[in-house]
Amino acid sequence: MAALQQGLTLFFSLLVEAIPFLLLGVLFSSILLLWVEPEQLLKILPRHPLGGAVAGAVLGCLLPVCECGNVPVARRLLTQGIPASVAVGFLLGAPTINPIVIWSTWVAFRDQPLMVWGRVGLTLLVAVVVGWVFSVQKDLRPFLQPAVAQVMPPPMNQPQREPMLAGVPTGNFFALSGGKALPLETTGWNASRLLSRRGRWQMVWVNALTELRELGGVLILGTAVAAAIQVFTPREVILGLGQGPVTSVVAMLVLGTVVSICSTVDAFFALSFAGSFTAGALLAFLVFGPMVDLKGVSLLLTVFRPRAVLYLFLLAGLLTFVLTLAMNLYL
Amino acid sequence: MNGLDLLAISAWGVLLLKYWLTGQLAVLIHPNYFPLTVGAGFLLVGLTVWQGWVRWREPGQPQAVAPGGQLLPRSWGRFLLLSTAVVGLIVTPRPFTSQVALESGELWNMTRTLPQQFRPVSRPEERSLVDWVRLLNTYPEPDAYQGQKAKVQGFVVHPPESPVNRFFIARFVVTCCAADAYPVGLPVDMREGTAQTYKADTWLEIQGQMATGQVKGQRRLILKADKITPIKPPANPYLY
Numbered sequence: 001m002a003a004l005q006q007g008l009t010l011f012f013s014l015l016v017e018a019i020p021f022l023l024l025g026v027l028f029s030s031i032l033l034l035w036v037e038p039e040q041l042l043k044i045l046p047r048h049p050l051g052g053a054v055a056g057a058v059l060g061c062l063l064p065v066c067e068c069g070n071v072p073v074a075r076r077l078l079t080q081g082i083p084a085s086v087a088v089g090f091l092l093g094a095p096t097i098n099p100i101v102i103w104s105t106w107v108a109f110r111d112q113p114l115m116v117w118g119r120v121g122l123t124l125l126v127a128v129v130v131g132w133v134f135s136v137q138k139d140l141r142p143f144l145q146p147a148v149a150q151v152m153p154p155p156m157n158q159p160q161r162e163p164m165l166a167g168v169p170t171g172n173f174f175a176l177s178g179g180k181a182l183p184l185e186t187t188g189w190n191a192s193r194l195l196s197r198r199g200r201w202q203m204v205w206v207n208a209l210t211e212l213r214e215l216g217g218v219l220i221l222g223t224a225v226a227a228a229i230q231v232f233t234p235r236e237v238i239l240g241l242g243q244g245p246v247t248s249v250v251a252m253l254v255l256g257t258v259v260s261i262c263s264t265v266d267a268f269f270a271l272s273f274a275g276s277f278t279a280g281a282l283l284a285f286l287v288f289g290p291m292v293d294l295k296g297v298s299l300l301l302t303v304f305r306p307r308a309v310l311y312l313f314l315l316a317g318l319l320t321f322v323l324t325l326a327m328n329l330y331l
Numbered sequence: 332m333n334g335l336d337l338l339a340i341s342a343w344g345v346l347l348l349k350y351w352l353t354g355q356l357a358v359l360i361h362p363n364y365f366p367l368t369v370g371a372g373f374l375l376v377g378l379t380v381w382q383g384w385v386r387w388r389e390p391g392q393p394q395a396v397a398p399g400g401q402l403l404p405r406s407w408g409r410f411l412l413l414s415t416a417v418v419g420l421i422v423t424p425r426p427f428t429s430q431v432a433l434e435s436g437e438l439w440n441m442t443r444t445l446p447q448q449f450r451p452v453s454r455p456e457e458r459s460l461v462d463w464v465r466l467l468n469t470y471p472e473p474d475a476y477q478g479q480k481a482k483v484q485g486f487v488v489h490p491p492e493s494p495v496n497r498f499f500i501a502r503f504v505v506t507c508c509a510a511d512a513y514p515v516g517l518p519v520d521m522r523e524g525t526a527q528t529y530k531a532d533t534w535l536e537i538q539g540q541m542a543t544g545q546v547k548g549q550r551r552l553i554l555k556a557d558k559i560t561p562i563k564p565p566a567n568p569y570l571y
Contacts, residue, residue: 006431009424013359013509015415016350019343020364020371107364111506205382206332213336216343217408220415226510235434272510275435 007231014223014272018265021104022215023208025264028100030208032063033072034200042080049085053131056082056089057124060098070094075148075303078140085135091300092316093127095263095290096120105286108267114279118327119286126287126319133315143308145301215262222261226272238276245328248281249321256289263290280328288320334386337379339409342416344375349420357567358424360508424509426568429488429531432501432514438488455479455541460502461570463552464515473543473552481554484536484562487529488516498526500537500554505569512569518546519554529559536560 041062045055063073074091095101097120109115134140141149173181195203229238242248252273261269266289270282292313300309350356351369360368403411432438451466452458455476458466460483467473488499501516519537521528529535539556546553 002428002430005425006427008418008422009358009427009509012419012424016347016356016359016368017364017508017510019347019375020367023371023374108507108511202385205378209336209340209378209382210332212340213332213405213408213412214403215408216340217403217411220411221403268508268510271507274511275513 003231007227010230010272011223011227014226014268015220017107018104018219018223018268019216021100021107021264022219022262023212025100025262026208026211026215027204030204030211033207034204036063042077042082045082045086047083049083049132049135050128052083052085052135053089053128054124056086056091056131057093057127058097059086059090060094060096060101063094063098071300071303078144078303079148083135084137084140085131087131087140088134088312089127089131091312092130092291093123096123096287097127100264101267101290104264105267108271109274112274112279115282115286118279118283122283122287122320122323123290125323126291126316129319130312130315134312143304145303145305148303219261219265222259222266222269225259226269230272235276242273242277242281245278245280245325248278249284249324249328252277252281252285253288253317253321256285257292259289259293261289261293266290278328280324280331283327284320284324287324288317291316291320332382334383335413336409337383337386339413339416341376341379342413342420344372344377344379346416346419347372348376350424354566355424357569358426358509361505361569361571362567364507426564427503427509427512429486429501432488432499432503432516433490435514438490438499438501438514438516456482456538459483459570460485460500460517461504461515463517467552473541473550476541476552477543479541480538481541482536482538483517483554484534484565485516486564487531487533487535488514489526489531493518493526494520495525495527496521496523497553498529500535502570503568505571515570517554518544518551519556520544521556521559529561534562534564536562 041059046052060070063070070091073094074087077090078087102116102120105116105119137143175181240247241251252270259266259269267286270285273282273285297309297313300312304312347368350359351365351372356365356368451469452462458481463481463483466476483500485500485502488501490499497518497520499516500519501514503512504515505512519526519539520542536559537554537556538558538560539554542553542555543550544553545551
């Protein structure tokens with residue numbers, strides 16, 4: 001009975017602390033989805049592989065979306081022809097390097113500024129390195145799902161095999177008011193542009209509440225897992241796993257993959273392990289968790305082919321493992 | 332998005348506001364974050380009531396932009412939100428017990444990184460338990476505090492294998508929410524009687540003098556109690 005009471009207090013304290021941040025996250029990402037056209041950013045993004053990867057990773061500061069919101073944005077940008085390094089840097093970096101996530105991490109680990117800086121720094125490093133590696137592949141299209149690759153323009157620096165009629169777009173279009181036209185293939189994620197102002201705002205609220213229902217459910221499941229582990233696992237087992245420099249990191253990488261809590265609130269999940277796990281392990285969770293989780297995989301598979309997703313995760317996972325292990329051993 | 336979804340989400344808004352109005356929020360999170368939670372509560376209730384009204388006035392509102400893959404079936408999110416909110420509305424959250432303090436094993440080690448900055452309280456009898464522990468962390472020599480007066484409040488913890496006249500007086504310290512609560516405490520020696528007079532988890536105010544003695548084979552600061560007064564559990568059980 002006492003254990004159940006403790007579990008409930010833990011469970012509700014985590015949820016009460018996390019839900020305001022989740023609400024903020026879904027409101028931001030919904031406004032972004034319906035009002036901001038990220039295509040405008042394309043003109044200012046650097047095309048250099050390394051510079052592009054850095055730009056992609058810090059793009060999250062302008063487009064504060066958690067891992068659930070960034071895949072649709074990345075898909076949209078890819079079909080507009082952003083370089084691979086930017087897209088991959090954005091996919092891996094943006095869920096963590098954005099104001100809401102940094103704020104919630106700071107709230108959770110106010111006592112340990114190292115966790116906040118470490119999280120941002122390591123995420124940036126991993127995102128940039130993986131983005132850089134992916135930029136070796138000049139033409140991303142073989143990595144992408146056919147539906148996405150089809151609407152993607154060929155890379156700019158590649159000689160065209162066929163002469164292209166530059167100024168004359170071809171295909172099927174939706175005619176919009178004001179003489180504009182929307183390519184048919186892109187209406188799936190551009191449908192909101194057909195709406196009136198009021199209609200668009202109404203979509204923002206509906207979208208935010210729908211995401212809240214979905215992500216709230218995931219958050220509740222994840223929090224229940226955290227509380228159950230804390231209360232029902234014998235303390236010696238947790239400490240035995242959590243104090244080893246290698247086992248603790250591996251355990252947290254696995255937890256980060258399985259527990260798909262939104263990155264805006266996963267710092268609170270990690271917090272409940274702060275007393276028993278090594279700092280490196282907590283960082284591994286905070287860095288790798290937003291990059292990959294069960295929900296992220298199914299979303300990513302709507303953009304990339306399975307093999308590319310596998311490369312992405314293996315690279316990011318190994319890098320996170322090595323970096324946080326080094327931190328455990330040498331810091 | 333249907334009526335049940337809106338009900339489930341607004342139930343969480345109501346729960347957040349209930350915690351605030353009944354003062355139970357203090358058991359769950361650090362007071363710094365009360366405004367965030369209260370704001371979220373109002374926003375959730377307001378948004379869902381307004382959307383419910385819009386839906387009732389003009390049925391056939393658009394569905395959300397499909398974000399792609401979904402991890403949970405649609406009905407799960409609604410069910411989880413609604414059921415946990417109902418549990419939250421029924422159950423009163425309780426602060427952690429002395430058992431939790433004992434199991435964490437942190438009453439003895441004090442290995443936790445405590446905040447770097449703190450203002451030492453100069454009058455010893457005004458120091459709270461956490462002030463004492465922070466002071467001891469910074470300057471651990473127990474002899475330095477010998478003979479100082481002390482007045483602290485906390486709950487009783489009975490560690491196994493303690494001398495008959497000794498118990499611990501402890502509090503939980505919170506930086507964010509109950510999830511990171513960790514115990515701080517001081518050993519208390521009674522001048523007469525046995526420690527078992529006071530049941531575990533009883534809240535006490537203890538006045539006395541600091542002394543040094545052996546605790547688990549280590550020389551440590553001990554509070555010699557002159558006066559022990561049972562008190563009501565405070566509304567806000569944590570120290571910060």
